[in-house]
Amino acid sequence: MNKKGLLIVVSGPSGAGKGTICKEILSRRKDIFVSISATTRQPRKGEVDGINYFFKTREEFERMIDEEAFIEYAEVYNNLYGTPKEYVLDKLNQGENCLLEIDIQGALQVKKRYPEGVYIFILPPSMKELKSRIIGRGSETPESLERRFSSAFEEIEFVNQYDYYIINDEVSTATDTMESIIDAERCKVIEDIEEIVAMFKEEI
């Protein structure tokens, strides 16, 4: 049976912990592949080109837009971010599950094209906790901290566009919940159910 992979799209405000949960799920599950985004943002300390992001100049990124190399792209905090199309589509066609950790604008673009994906929104336990997590990261200037924090208030309103939400109180519990969602989605009765029924009938 040639079942397509599941597209898993994860968003949430900065500091909600979506990156940590995604990292944890990838270390637990060898059946999930992550898409590496392209960005015009400068690498942070410790970030490696081709592992965390494909770091691009604005010109390079714009060329990729012209070449229709992205499934989606968006401007986030004055930088461009985009999901390279080829890797994701190849993985899904090969029956592999593919994870995108992207912002809300991008997720909504993908949802229009690919409604059969699963869309998950990560929430912090509280706004106070969110702020202290962003400060704790130590990578923001006071202005960018304020910008990320005020965006978080607006972003949370978009939770109703997603299929599931997860409150990230504790990373391992939040990751357990994400695994349950993915496992349930993989068992959903969808259009290929006839193939599944036929497969069992063949055995009789």
Ligand code: 5GP
């Ligand atoms: P950061 O600069 O903290 O790595 O990421 C900033 C925001 O950009 C996060 O919300 C992250 O999920 C989002 N982001 C990362 N990659 C992509 C992408 O390929 N497309 C879109 N639309 N957003 C992305």
